[in-house]
Amino acid sequence: MTQLLRPDGLVQSPAFTHVAVxxxxxxxxxxxxxxxxxxxxxxxxxxxxxxxxxxxxTNLKIALAAAGATVHDLVMVTILLVDGVDLNAAYPVxxxxxxxxxxxxxxxxxxxxxxQGALLEVSAVxxxxx
Numbered sequence: 001m002t003q004l005l006r007p008d009g010l011v012q013s014p015a016f017t018h019v020a021v022x023x024x025x026x027x028x029x030x031x032x033x034x035x036x037x038x039x040x041x042x043x044x045x046x047x048x049x050x051x052x053x054x055x056x057x058t059n060l061k062i063a064l065a066a067a068g069a070t071v072h073d074l075v076m077v078t079i080l081l082v083d084g085v086d087l088n089a090a091y092p093v094x095x096x097x098x099x100x101x102x103x104x105x106x107x108x109x110x111x112x113x114x115x116q117g118a119l120l121e122v123s124a125v126x127x128x129x130x
Contacts, residue, residue: 028127037059056122077104
């Protein structure tokens with residue numbers, strides 16, 4: 001089972017951990033950048049960060065499920081936010097969709113994303129044991 005650690009001496013956050021230790025023999029799953037497009041490729045949520053976050057998290061869960069994983073198997077999440085996007089609007093939606101999972105997180109502000117109109121993109125790494 002993967003261990004998520006919050007070492008003493010580092011900020012203690014209920015939203016994320018700092019270290020993920022994947023045990024030998026686990027299968028690693030890499031999820032490429034997911035943004036707020038539906039199955040047809042249409043952008044969902046317009047300029048609403050919360051609506052786009054909901055779609056991004058739906059896409060992340062679909063991708064994880066295809067590999068036999070859930071958000072509770074995440075060992076790293078990378079979030080790219082277009083500069084100026086209100087993180088406070090997106091965070092509660094993402095936190096609810098993570099259902100208590102607290103993987104390590106990297107967040108960065110970027111000038112733009114590959115999908116025109118996308119406000120955020122999430123990529124992730126998960127690990128599952130047999």
